Amino acid sequence: MSTLHLDRYLLIQGVQQTFKTKKGPFVALKDIELTVKKGEFITLIGHSGCGKSTLLNLIAGLTMPTEGRLICAGREIAGPGPSRAVVFQNHSLLPWLTCFDNVYLGVERVFAESESKKQLQERTAEVMALVGLSHAQHKLPHEVSGGMKQRVGIARALAMEPQVLLLDEPFGALDALTRANLQDELMRIMAAKQSTAVMVTHDVDEAVLLSDRIVMMTNGPAAKIGEIVSVALDRPRDRVALANSVQYQEYRTEVIDFLYRKQGNPALKAA
Structure with missing residues (x-):
């Protein structure tokens, strides 16, 4: 792959997203420009309603932009595909399948034509081990904790070997300790896989801990990229x-300053 594609692995150019509503057109996103390098971890942060998940859905190909284009690894995004795997806040596991089989299902859909059943099983077992779930692979989803369910969701996404991993607040519903443990696990996994990731979060500390760059969105409607840290x-x-790192605290303060001093609380403004 050329150096150009590595430096501009994910390219978002002049993207606008407008939705039709009963009250007329609603512009959710406007003039979005962003370039992501291969191997970068990007977080999108901003107040509720600023279009973070809308932008993630556009990258996933779940919706098409009203204007502009998105390019991944040199190809324009024209719909959903295995090159971009999504991990949602809700783990979305099939309750009648084991944890192993939930991951295997995704592997089979992507690699069935090129690999034997044994290779598919080995690929699934490998990624289950990567997320620390070898011991629980034969359990059903209701037999494991919420944190373990999210690990299965991450394993399923990684097993597809996506060019970009997309995460939509995957730890938002978890308790603080489980969330911290999974953040650490995600950092370890991303380092091992050298994956490119875009993650939506509301958590400033999570953004600073995980990110190479933090993309801060302005308030909607017609939300834009305000600043990038x-x-x-x-x-x-x-x-x-990092809890005692001056540099860490400076990054944290910069994000908080943008969100609460420069943007304010849109809910309070509406009131």
Whole structure:
């Protein structure tokens, strides 16, 4: 792959998204320009209603932009596909299948024509081990914890070997300790796979801990990219050590300043 494609692995050019409503056109996103390098971890952060998930859906190909275009690895995004795998806040596992079979289902859809059943099973087992679930692979979803369900969702996405991993607040419904453990696991997995990722979050600390860059969205409607913070913290990152890091606190303050001083709380403004 050319250096150009590595530096502009995911390219979002002049994207606008308008929805038809009973009250007329609603412009959710306007003039979105963003370039993501291969191997980068990008987070999208902003107040509710600023279009973070809308932008993620556009990258996933679940919706098409009203204007502009999105390009992944040199190809224009024209719909959903295995090159972009999504991990949602709701794990979306099939309850009648084991954790292993939930992952295998995704693997089979992507690689069935090129690999034997044994190879598909080995691929599934490998990614289950990567997320630390070898011991629970034969359990049903209702037999494992919420955090383990999310690991299965991450495993299913990674097993498809996507060019870009998309995460829509995957830890939002979890307790603080489980969330912290999965954040650490995600950092380890992303380092091992050298994956490119775009993640939606409302959590400032999560954004600073995980990101190479934090993309901060302005309030909607017609939300835009307001500012981008480059997080130059060494990897691997240790959350305990970072708690006393002046640099970490500066990044955190910069994001909070944008969200609450420059943007304010849209709910309070509406009231």
